Amino acid sequence: xxxxxxxxxxxxxxxxxxxxxxxxxxxKGLACCLLIPAAAFLSLLLEQKASKDYSKLEIKKGxxxxxxxxxxxxxxGTTFDFIIxxxxxxxxxxxxxxxxxxxxxxxxxxxxxxxxxISLLSNVVDSIKNNGFSPLYTLSVLFNxxxxxxxxxxxxxxxxxxxxxxxxxxxxxx
Numbered sequence: 001x002x003x004x005x006x007x008x009x010x011x012x013x014x015x016x017x018x019x020x021x022x023x024x025x026x027x028k029g030l031a032c033c034l035l036i037p038a039a040a041f042l043s044l045l046l047e048q049k050a051s052k053d054y055s056k057l058e059i060k061k062g063x064x065x066x067x068x069x070x071x072x073x074x075x076x077g078t079t080f081d082f083i084i085x086x087x088x089x090x091x092x093x094x095x096x097x098x099x100x101x102x103x104x105x106x107x108x109x110x111x112x113x114x115x116x117x118i119s120l121l122s123n124v125v126d127s128i129k130n131n132g133f134s135p136l137y138t139l140s141v142l143f144n145x146x147x148x149x150x151x152x153x154x155x156x157x158x159x160x161x162x163x164x165x166x167x168x169x170x171x172x173x174x
Contacts, residue, residue, distance in 0.1 A: 066157025
């Protein structure tokens with residue numbers, strides 16, 4: 001069991017680091033397509049360097065490491081976002097709410113549906129401003145992060161396996 005824990009330490013550590021970076025405003029926008037795949041690759045690289053095993057990696061390992069990295073980043077990123085929102089009583093949704101209303105008003109949807117969506121979002125924003133917490137917001141961010149980070153983590157893990165196998169192949173030639 002101890003060996004199993006050491007085997008997966010790098011995706012947990014790198015996932016924690018990526019989770020912290022998920023709350024940085026500029027980096028947050030690049031999280032799904034750049035940060036999470038890079039974190040999955042980094043977790044594979046760190047594990048390979050720690051174990052000093054430069055043999056050919058299986059795609060399965062990249063998928064598992066990417067998934068663990070993505071899920072860990074999602075959980076920690078959502079937790080940090082929740083804590084900051086709880087303390088500050090504001091977040092990206094609260095700040096962007098006026099522009100969001102304008103955007104919704106420009107959509108060609110039924111007026112009743114538009115008003116329902118605006119009412120729902122308004123309740124979420126009011127809850128965050130008054131209490132620093134909205135269950136709907138927190139759950140939607142968590143599920144969004146779990147879904148997108150898992151997918152991009154797996155993709156990063158698969159690409160990372162290919163890159164590391166290519167580097168290891170070159171290392172054997174020299």
